[in-house]
Amino acid sequence: MIPLDRYARWPDTLDALARTYLDGSDFKAYSAIPGPERLSQLKNLLEKPISQFTPVNDAYFRARWAEVLRTVHPASGTTLLEIASGDADMIPQVMARDDPGSRYITANANRPLTASLRRKVKDLALEVVVIEDDAATISRHLAPESVDVVAFQHGVNDVLQAILCDREGVDTVQSDWMETLPTMIEIVRREIDQNTFDANVRPSFLSLLQSLLAVLRQDGVVVMSHYMFQLDLDWGYPPELWQDLIPIVREWVKDLPECREVVFEGFDPQWWLFLARE
Numbered sequence: 001m002i003p004l005d006r007y008a009r010w011p012d013t014l015d016a017l018a019r020t021y022l023d024g025s026d027f028k029a030y031s032a033i034p035g036p037e038r039l040s041q042l043k044n045l046l047e048k049p050i051s052q053f054t055p056v057n058d059a060y061f062r063a064r065w066a067e068v069l070r071t072v073h074p075a076s077g078t079t080l081l082e083i084a085s086g087d088a089d090m091i092p093q094v095m096a097r098d099d100p101g102s103r104y105i106t107a108n109a110n111r112p113l114t115a116s117l118r119r120k121v122k123d124l125a126l127e128v129v130v131i132e133d134d135a136a137t138i139s140r141h142l143a144p145e146s147v148d149v150v151a152f153q154h155g156v157n158d159v160l161q162a163i164l165c166d167r168e169g170v171d172t173v174q175s176d177w178m179e180t181l182p183t184m185i186e187i188v189r190r191e192i193d194q195n196t197f198d199a200n201v202r203p204s205f206l207s208l209l210q211s212l213l214a215v216l217r218q219d220g221v222v223v224m225s226h227y228m229f230q231l232d233l234d235w236g237y238p239p240e241l242w243q244d245l246i247p248i249v250r251e252w253v254k255d256l257p258e259c260r261e262v263v264f265e266g267f268d269p270q271w272w273l274f275l276a277r278e
């Protein structure tokens, strides 16, 4: 597997970053892991599909998103729109610490996950706006050119899966996401096997992206990140799609005249895609 990141960059700084980006009890749990074990967890996190969930993951991903935000929008007072956050709070956790008073908006359709996210972010020092709707309808909720960054933090796969479920009448709004995941994977598998995945997903995804580009400021950036969970592979996710999701989407977005790819050093194109408005 192409590593998510260069392991050697992190051993010297991860402990300090964990202190910055984890809250008291999470930092205590992080510190309780012996040093060599922490580093071995970090190496696995970067170099293998993810199968362990520990405070090391939280410290790394928060520190990494801090780098992303410093890179794509160094000014303070950022307005960021996350798509398909689920209940993953790594981006608002970073914004609250590095840019207090900034504005975090999420378009997240699934009700149980949205409720869980609200609980996680309720005490953070930033403005949080939760849009419980399909991101394709974003123009009903946000003004044109009102957002500095649009982020898909491991969210592209979820959007594609929801598009396919929608076509087949499988509920992804009220249902338990993890209980529905085997059905999603089955649909994705079938679409790949029958060679219909591209035709059935790409137009809806590109149309959604066009709606998002319309709410992005002229100098704004769309950030897409991906990494692999081992569980999805074990449950039959087509490995070629799971691994190459970003390269596949990169080919798709070449059809959109509204955006162009921009490249930032230190972010491997296998796992990251950055788009600027044209």
Ligand SMILES: C[S@@+](CC[C@H](N)C(=O)[O-])C[C@H]1O[C@@H](n2cnc3c(N)ncnc32)[C@H](O)[C@@H]1O
Pocket (backbone or CB within 6 Å): 083, 084, 085, 086, 087, 088, 107, 108, 109, 110, 111, 113, 114, 133, 134, 135, 136, 153, 154, 155, 158, 159, 160, 162, 163, 172, 173, 177
């Ligand atoms: C498993 S969670 C995502 C978790 C997070 N991105 C991560 O992997 O760390 C999947 C979420 O994507 C959301 N989602 C998928 N397509 C969406 C869309 N078009 N608009 C809004 N939310 C969407 C679902 O509603 C659900 O809350």
